[in-house]
Amino acid sequence: MTNTLDQIFVLLKHWIIGFLPVWLQPIVAALLSVVAILAVFPGLFAISVLLERKGLGRMQNRIGPNRVGPLGVLQPVADGIKALIKEDVIPYSADHVVHFLAPVMLVVVVFMGYAVLPMGRNMTFVPMDAGLLFYFAMGASAELTVFMAGWSSRNKYSLLGAMRAVAQMISYEVPLLMSSVVIVMMTGSLSLDKIVEVQNQYTWGLPHWFVFTPMGFAAFVMFAIAATAETNRSPFDLPEGESELVAGYFTEYSGFKFAEFFLGEYVAMLSISGLGATLFLGGWSAPLAILNVVPSWFWFFAKIMTWICFYIWMRGTFPRLRQDQLMNFAWKFVLPMTLLNLLVAGLWRFMGEGFLRWVVCSAILLSAYIIGGRIGMRSKKFGPRSYRYAE
Amino acid sequence: MSPLSCYLLVAALVFAIGLAGALTRRNAILVLIGIELMLNAANLNLIAFWRYGPNPAALTGLMFAVFSIAVAAAEAAVGLGLVISIYRHLRTTDLDEISRMKG
Amino acid sequence: MVIFAILAALTVAGGLAAVMLRNTVHCALAVAVAFAGLALLFLRLNAQFAGFAQILVYVGAVAILVVFAILLTRNSETPATGVFSKTWLAGLVIAAAVFAVLAWAVIKSQAALPQEQTEPQISVAQIGNALMGRYVLPLEIVAVLLTAAMIGAVIVAMHEKGSAK
Numbered sequence: 001m002t003n004t005l006d007q008i009f010v011l012l013k014h015w016i017i018g019f020l021p022v023w024l025q026p027i028v029a030a031l032l033s034v035v036a037i038l039a040v041f042p043g044l045f046a047i048s049v050l051l052e053r054k055g056l057g058r059m060q061n062r063i064g065p066n067r068v069g070p071l072g073v074l075q076p077v078a079d080g081i082k083a084l085i086k087e088d089v090i091p092y093s094a095d096h097v098v099h100f101l102a103p104v105m106l107v108v109v110v111f112m113g114y115a116v117l118p119m120g121r122n123m124t125f126v127p128m129d130a131g132l133l134f135y136f137a138m139g140a141s142a143e144l145t146v147f148m149a150g151w152s153s154r155n156k157y158s159l160l161g162a163m164r165a166v167a168q169m170i171s172y173e174v175p176l177l178m179s180s181v182v183i184v185m186m187t188g189s190l191s192l193d194k195i196v197e198v199q200n201q202y203t204w205g206l207p208h209w210f211v212f213t214p215m216g217f218a219a220f221v222m223f224a225i226a227a228t229a230e231t232n233r234s235p236f237d238l239p240e241g242e243s244e245l246v247a248g249y250f251t252e253y254s255g256f257k258f259a260e261f262f263l264g265e266y267v268a269m270l271s272i273s274g275l276g277a278t279l280f281l282g283g284w285s286a287p288l289a290i291l292n293v294v295p296s297w298f299w300f301f302a303k304i305m306t307w308i309c310f311y312i313w314m315r316g317t318f319p320r321l322r323q324d325q326l327m328n329f330a331w332k333f334v335l336p337m338t339l340l341n342l343l344v345a346g347l348w349r350f351m352g353e354g355f356l357r358w359v360v361c362s363a364i365l366l367s368a369y370i371i372g373g374r375i376g377m378r379s380k381k382f383g384p385r386s387y388r389y390a391e
Numbered sequence: 392m393s394p395l396s397c398y399l400l401v402a403a404l405v406f407a408i409g410l411a412g413a414l415t416r417r418n419a420i421l422v423l424i425g426i427e428l429m430l431n432a433a434n435l436n437l438i439a440f441w442r443y444g445p446n447p448a449a450l451t452g453l454m455f456a457v458f459s460i461a462v463a464a465a466e467a468a469v470g471l472g473l474v475i476s477i478y479r480h481l482r483t484t485d486l487d488e489i490s491r492m493k494g
Numbered sequence: 495m496v497i498f499a500i501l502a503a504l505t506v507a508g509g510l511a512a513v514m515l516r517n518t519v520h521c522a523l524a525v526a527v528a529f530a531g532l533a534l535l536f537l538r539l540n541a542q543f544a545g546f547a548q549i550l551v552y553v554g555a556v557a558i559l560v561v562f563a564i565l566l567t568r569n570s571e572t573p574a575t576g577v578f579s580k581t582w583l584a585g586l587v588i589a590a591a592v593f594a595v596l597a598w599a600v601i602k603s604q605a606a607l608p609q610e611q612t613e614p615q616i617s618v619a620q621i622g623n624a625l626m627g628r629y630v631l632p633l634e635i636v637a638v639l640l641t642a643a644m645i646g647a648v649i650v651a652m653h654e655k656g657s658a659k
Binding site (some may be wrong): 392393395397399400401403406410416417418420427428431434438441443445448454456460461465468469473475478482487 | 551586607631
Binding site (some may be wrong): 057075098128129130135136137139141142143144147148151159163170173188189260344 | 521547549550557
């Protein structure tokens, strides 16, 4: 059902290219897609920054920023102007080349991940056969830039924050990849376009999204946890916790470089939400078959913004995890659960179609989760909460 | 100069640079970096021969290179563990000073 | 051809910087650049899986391992007697000799090298089938090797009981 509104951006691009000679067309096509990505996602970054500050404010029983523009809507503009005109202070003993390159490399690597996300029907920038592998390769490169930022500042707090951040990111990268491997097993392809196409079918009006299958749901939960840890968001934000480490690995950055780090972190969050939406929530496919009249790109961005709201909700709700609690959780609970999930995914394909495989797979995953949780909590002494009020 | 020989020359150059690094630097970790460069040069050689060879559909060169990447990562992990362990005992990573077994 | 020249120059420059710079962390970052350059050369040779696996494994894991090891073994910035060992000239001569022999072999054997020019169209599904079909034994052996390496590295680098930390 490709009506005009759905394909409007593709048709627009073809119309603009039609004016140019043939030898110039591929370059300008690529350039137009790049400009579109560079325009849309920083715009979404501005919206999510505003959403976060207002949302966190409401959750903490206060109003967020409300002075700049009606209801504080122009706050991101004010933040941008402030970041651009602030003085750029570099420590005297800092390593100037690496200090300059670290935020630049972070932003470059994070934006490269958008090249393979299918943002609508026929709207992938570079449809690659090994698209998922490319995305994870870019994610792995981002860790080195975090280390570069922390080391080049010649500051104990920055270095400590950077080492913690890198340790956290490599610990949670394994569950991230393993949860995606479950989806690859069910689809048979590493190409993100094919993964969305497989999910675009409907039975009795409900879609075939992978989140509605037992191991897809378990993988979705673990992917969400690992994605929160990969982008250093609360409750995993010890590396950048304001009360522990000043500002972690970007303590010594001010002005535009800090804005680049901020942009890089939020764009990484949007990017990994896009990947999660593609893998588990069906990418650009609509929730119900009758809703296909709404364009596909609308559903993709709606799913991304839902993930962002979920991240903001988690930030406002959970306390921060300590570094050793975080790493224990990753290696001792999430990783065995992802391996069990792989086994269950293999079992799913081995048993044929029917009701039995739903029951067996759900039973295995639920019992493993409950038993794993009970074993992990055995050594801790949890009791009823005791309140002590100030006298 | 066919494309294949260009790739082979680049691989030989990177190999020689890695060998020079492994033989001349004092820090043990830089020797390991040189070894990693040598392994990477060999991988480039394998993939170049796979691409320009007679039977690319058999995937031999590609598989060899992928397994080589995995083995090199394992070897880097063990090597760096050894360097850290030596540092803990001798408080130095300078290879000219770690000469207890000499003579 | 221009792209190949740029990528080759990037890789060689990264390698040279990795063995010649004074600061150890700069060397580690330069070797990460060399790894990335090599990954781009793999992509140019149409080996997509190998290229992305190279970035994932080398830039994303080995480079970080090297950097962590450098940070955990810092005793001084640079040694007083220079960063090159006493026998640096012998090492350089040996490396130059190796390069000369390899380059001579490549240039002399131009006529005997294979000359296929058609690009192989390999899909990831074919690689998966090959890994599970013809190459399943190396795959299992590499799995055992990686487990053994992981356990070995942890045991070697662990704090021994009773030793002064």
